[in-house]
Amino acid sequence: MKDDGDQAALRATSELSGLTGFAGNRLWRDGERRNDDSLAAALAHPEARVFITCDGQWLCRITDTSAPDPRFTKHAAAEHGANLDDCILLGFDPVGRPSLAAAIDSEPAPADDLALIGLRSIAMQAFLDPDTEGQLGQAAHLLGWHAKNRFCARCGQPTAAEAAGYRRRCAGCDDVVFPRTDPVTIMLVHDGAGRCVLGRQPHFPENFWSCLAGFVEPGETVEAAVRRETLEESGLTVGSVRYLGSQPWPFPGSLMIGCIAHATSRDIDFDAEELEACRWFARDEVQTMLADRHHQGLSVPRRFAIAHHLIKAFAADAF
Numbered sequence: 001m002k003d004d005g006d007q008a009a010l011r012a013t014s015e016l017s018g019l020t021g022f023a024g025n026r027l028w029r030d031g032e033r034r035n036d037d038s039l040a041a042a043l044a045h046p047e048a049r050v051f052i053t054c055d056g057q058w059l060c061r062i063t064d065t066s067a068p069d070p071r072f073t074k075h076a077a078a079e080h081g082a083n084l085d086d087c088i089l090l091g092f093d094p095v096g097r098p099s100l101a102a103a104i105d106s107e108p109a110p111a112d113d114l115a116l117i118g119l120r121s122i123a124m125q126a127f128l129d130p131d132t133e134g135q136l137g138q139a140a141h142l143l144g145w146h147a148k149n150r151f152c153a154r155c156g157q158p159t160a161a162e163a164a165g166y167r168r169r170c171a172g173c174d175d176v177v178f179p180r181t182d183p184v185t186i187m188l189v190h191d192g193a194g195r196c197v198l199g200r201q202p203h204f205p206e207n208f209w210s211c212l213a214g215f216v217e218p219g220e221t222v223e224a225a226v227r228r229e230t231l232e233e234s235g236l237t238v239g240s241v242r243y244l245g246s247q248p249w250p251f252p253g254s255l256m257i258g259c260i261a262h263a264t265s266r267d268i269d270f271d272a273e274e275l276e277a278c279r280w281f282a283r284d285e286v287q288t289m290l291a292d293r294h295h296q297g298l299s300v301p302r303r304f305a306i307a308h309h310l311i312k313a314f315a316a317d318a319f
Contacts (some may be wrong), residue, residue, distance in 0.1 A: 004273040011219060015245060016306075017242055019303070019309055020305065020306045021137070021248075021304030022133060022134050022136075022248045023247055024129070024130025025131060025134025025137070026131045026134070027092060027135060028093075028094075029091040029166075030091060030092065034166055036163075039089055039164040042092075042164065045097065045220065047098075049097070049106070049127075050072050050073070050074055050082060050087065051069070051070050051100070051101040052070070052072060052077055052082050052102055054104045054106070054107055054116065055103075055116075059114060059115075060074075060114070060115050060116070060127075062112075062114065062115050062224040063113065067127045068127050070117075071099075077102060080104060080108045080129070081105065083103075086102070087101060087168075088102070088161070090135055090139055090142070093180060098254070101142065101143055103147075104141055117228050119137070119140055119251075122174050123137075124302075132226075132249065137250040139179075139250050140250040140252070141179070144252040144253055145179045146161060153175075153177075155170065155173045157171050157172030158171050158172075159177070162176075166178070166179070167319060175301050181254065182255070183216040183255050183257055184213055184255065184287040185214060185215075185216060185222055185226045185229060186212070186256075186257065187211055187213070187229070187241075187260070187308060188211050188212035188244075188260050189212060189230055189238065189261045189263050190233070190237060190260075190262060191244060192263075195281060196280070196281055196283070196311070196314045197234055198279070198281050198286075199233065199270065199278040200276045200277040202276045204273075207298045207299055208300070209298060212230055212309075214232070214233065215308075222241070222257055222259065226238060226261050227241065227261075230295070232271060233269050233274055233275055234268050234271075234275075234278050235271075237262060237265045238261045238263055239263075241259050241260070241261050241262075242259060242261075242319070244259060244309075244313065244319075245261055245309065247306035256306050256311050258306045258307075260310070260314075283315060285298075287315045290315055
């Protein structure tokens with residue numbers, strides 16, 4: 001492998017990004033050297049492990065003594081209905097063992113030792129170690145991209161996976177497409193005097209508040225996206241913008257770019273079609289929300305979400 005896994009993991013945990021869900025993936029992806037034989041070679045490895053998804057959930061082995069385990073041997077994956085000829089090579093662990101991912105069309109036969117679990121539930125409940133959780137996030141992102149790109153956007157002909165799932169090629173016009181990642185800015189907007197802005201989207205759970213966020217548009221810098229989204233959602237203008245960290249977000253395939261933004265206005269006039277509510281919060285109130293002891297039961301995102309760490313940095317007066 002190109003990097004020592006332990007040293008890479010140590011560097012990651014010293015960054016805010018490394019504290020977020022789906023960010024602990026230690027696989028060496030080896031994307032530049034993949035060829036037509038890479039998938040078969042990975043499947044031939046005696047310690048190859050396969051993640052299996054069905055209708056957006058992940059098959060896990062359940063025992064009374066350990067956490068759910070989503071890793072299956074290639075033989076077990078085939079028995080559960082996975083088409084190994086169409087699976088994706090995610091990469092190799094620090095000692096060279098390959099991880100792969102495959103989808104199945106229908107749920108496997110009921111069994112006491114098997115369960116299908118949603119990826120968001122896995123992350124929120126911290127079922128898995130960060131490395132395995134990050135690999136599942138990568139698998140969800142890639143499988144979702146493949147499912148949406150089975151036909152060419154230029155000529156409409158079928159496409160086929162290449163490089164063990166790292167690109168697709170059109171059978172008609174020979175166009176090649178690569179997996180895409182959609183950048184999203186997520187920002188903790190503050191006034192420099194101990195207050196920050198949090199909002200509620202209509203689909204949020206009751207009493208749940210989070211940071212403002214929005215997609216980066218074509219031809220736009222991250223800083224410009226933060227300023228535009230903040231203005232559109234809250235009516236506030238923003239001056240300085242500072243990057244703090246990022247998070248892979250496989251719902252379905254984004255990169256959350258976490259920023260701290262200093263508001264240059266104070267009067268909120270939020271977009272009622274985008275948000276259900278939006279207001280200023282004092283630092284001491286945010287601290288009670290993080291500690292789950294707010295007098296009205298207000299809450300913020302859990303540790304797996306980058307929003308939690310942006311809010312935590314504000315609560316700690318860390319910038």
